[in-house]
Amino acid sequence: MTASVGPSVHGLGIDAESPAPATPRQPQAVDSKDQDKGRIIVGIDFGTTHSAIAWAHTATPDEYEVITQWPGQSGKDWGKVPSDISYNTGGRSPTPSAGSTDPETANPSPRNSGTLSPDSGPTVFKWGFEVPATDPQKLSWVKILLDPSQPRPTFVQPKKTTLPKGKTPVAIVTDYLSALRAYTLLMLERRLGAEVLGDTEVEYVLTVPAVWSDKARATTLEAAIAAGLGGKDNAGGLHLITEPEGAAEYALRSLRPNTLKEGDCFTVCDAGGGTVDLITYTISSLQPLQLQEVAVGTGALCGAVYLDRRFEDFVADKIGKDQFEAMDHRAKFQMKQYWETYMKREFSQKLPHEEEEDFSVPVMGIPDSEDGRVRGGFLRVSHAEVKEIFEPIVNQVLELLGAQVLQVLKAAQKPVGAILLVGGFGSSEYLYKRILTWSAGSIPVLQPRNAWTAVVRGAIIRGLQGDTVAARLSRRYYGVVHDARFDPQKHQEDEKCWHQLRCEWVVRNRVQWYIRRGDVTTSSRTLSFLFYRTIPAAEIIGDAHSLKTELWVCDEENAPDKRDPTVRKLCVMTSEPVPVHRFVKMRNERGEIFYRVDYSLDMTVTGGAVVYEMSMEKKGKKGMREKVGRVEVTYE
Incomplete structure (x- = not known):
């Protein structure tokens, strides 16, 4: 079965079409007689x-x-x-x-x-x-x-x-x-x-x-x-959104009025436990709130748990790895609790005139050390040493922010008006002050209240008020790998090979990209990619046949037009069996019978998921299309 792109001598081809919520109060009981049409929204982060x-x-x-x-x-x-x-x-x-x-x-x-x-x-x-x-x-x-x-x-x-x-x-x-x-x-x-x-x-x-x-x-x-x-039949009962979108929903509504205005750009830095996600929006409307992505979101594995690991490595180095491994579970639990609930949260960048205080980390069971570093079951850690724990991770966050700000300047021709810092790691006083220092006062850094739970609070707002992001930017390329007709002006002679069914010279493993990195997508508009498939008659068994389409992706800044290691198969979409009478029966130059099937892959990008469907033109009704039943998507 061959997916075909571009015109061919037999006319077989592809057409590429391409107001803020109040402070949360204790919910009151609801009168069931008056709430038959009400809903309960549950946000899960x-x-x-x-x-x-x-x-x-x-x-x-x-x-x-x-x-x-x-x-x-x-x-x-x-x-x-x-x-x-x-x-x-x-x-x-x-x-x-x-x-x-x-x-x-x-x-x-x-x-x-x-x-x-x-x-x-x-x-x-x-x-x-x-x-x-x-x-x-x-x-x-x-x-x-x-x-x-x-x-x-x-x-x-x-x-x-x-x-x-x-x-x-x-x-x-x-x-x-x-x-x-x-x-x-x-x-x-x-x-x-x-x-x-x-x-x-x-x-x-x-x-x-x-x-x-x-x-x-x-x-x-x-x-x-x-x-x-x-459930699959209850599409309205479950919604996916990205974590920074949830954070943005809450953070914007928790800010003081007039902090941001229509036309402003702001970057959400969602610094959580495992990942740090960045995304930048422009405010297209305040009433009602409408946002548009202006730069492709980025992120990396540089969350708070990486600080935790560096802290544990530091303690092990100071007391000795053997003694660290020999600490019982309760002693390690106390040590981690002190770090988690106090040290990591309270540590901050000191001003020149401020005194730098030491921290006393509990290391119960560890004997006193000769250098006085460990006394009475406590390890003395200086402010400078804690800074060394933080700096490599914080620098990764700053690199992400720098790249995002430059991307916004290039794409939107305007500066970032504010950085909204949310998430558990985003609550860090040290991270907040380091970002302030990094921006040199040119970009306000805002830490909303309840930064640790900003994402789940935003999920509730999304469920109650609907999607406020009017336009998103694709993070990767989406397309199909196909056999393109050989063109001596574009292709090398040694690349061509004979296509037995189409009876023409082709070059294999070419990629037709339908969505490019940075392309604007909206949840209200379905993108339809029109193409066709040629099927040998021998592959048709019975009076119905399932259509299979492979979707390929590339995460690079500039994707190649020929398949290489950066182009990977995302999934295979399989339709329900389609009646063969909807296919076009054809015969090639050698008299071999095959079928041509014209259909489209329909793709809708929502906040946290991509929905795929297939559709075909209604028989006898040119220009009118209908879905081809269910589509099963199998990811690689």
Whole structure:
């Protein structure tokens, strides 16, 4: 089966067509009699190290709530829950309630109940705060396994992401999301009552990293659907948006009036646990809020966990690697807690006249050192040493910002008017001041309130108010690999080969790009790529035939027109069987019968996902097209 692009002697060819919400208050019970048409919006920020949930009822949209109490949690409220899970390999359970969502309650609503992903692996598990820090079966960083195209951090210990027998990354993420969903429904029942919950449609808005591949987003969607967050036939029940889009939705509405005006550009720097994502928008309208991307988003693996690793390496170097490895779990937990809750958050760039204070890191069980560095179970760490821990990671963030600002100047011919710093790492005082120093006062750096949970708060706003991003820029090239007719003006003589079916000289492995990096896409407009396929008669069995189309991508700044290692296959799209009578029967110069099929690949780019469909011209109705049933997308 040969995909063809460009004109040919037989007429076989391709046509390429190419106001701000109030401060969150405790949601009040809703009268079920008045809310038959209301909806509950649940935002889920599934993060590399921590996850967050927020919800709101459309009847009281300003009164949204971020969940701060979690199973297994002790002490103060916490805006996020660890993205950790631990399986009990000795038992099995068929329902999400077995995931220890709450020991007091079974499934809160049979209408919304689901089952864990069916596989041969263990299904009894603990999640979040329920997983002890010393649990040898604790799985962390599972999210990064959803996108193999992203480089895995070298410091991630294999045991942290070693999957139990019979479990896949999708299955584990499904289990974790199932637990989040079950606990959310439990909290909704407590806030609103079982009657309102049972009678109200629940919609989910799930965030994904902006740097993720299309395959990773599709895999996330698969896990979310399996977890009960939506279904293939319930497209309105589940939405994906990128994390920086969610952050932008919240951050803009949390700023003081007149901070930004129509026409201004601003860059969102979402510095989280694993990744730092940057994206720049221009404000096309304030009432209602409408944004447009003005530069291709960028990102890298330089989040807060890289600071954590550098801190641990520093401690190990100062007390000795053998002694560090010999520290018991409780001592390491205390050490990490001090770093996480105090040292990392409070560390800041000092002014020349300010005194630089030392930090005392608990290292219980470590004997006093001869140089006085360790005394009474505490390791003395200077301000300068902490700065050395931060600097390599912060410099990566500054490099990303510099490249983004230059890209905006080139693409939009205007400067960035502000940098919105959000995310857990974005709450860092040191990162904030370093960006201020880097910008030399030329670009305001704004840290919205609740920066750690800005993404999930923005997800709620998106679910309540709809898509505010009117135009996005493609992050990569999309196209097809094809056999092009040989042209002596463009091709080398030794490249040509004879096409048996088309009876002409062609050059193979040429790429027709339909979407280029930086092209504008909108969720309200479907991009249709018209092309055709020639099918030998011998391949047609029966009275219907499925159409298969390979989609190829390239992430380079300038993509080649000939397939090379930078051009990779993204997916294969397979349609439902199409009646053969809709194909055009043809005969070549040698009398061989084949079929020509004209159809289009229809692509819609939303905030966090790409939707693919196929359509054909209605028989006898020129210019009118209809979808070719379902399209199954198989990613490479």
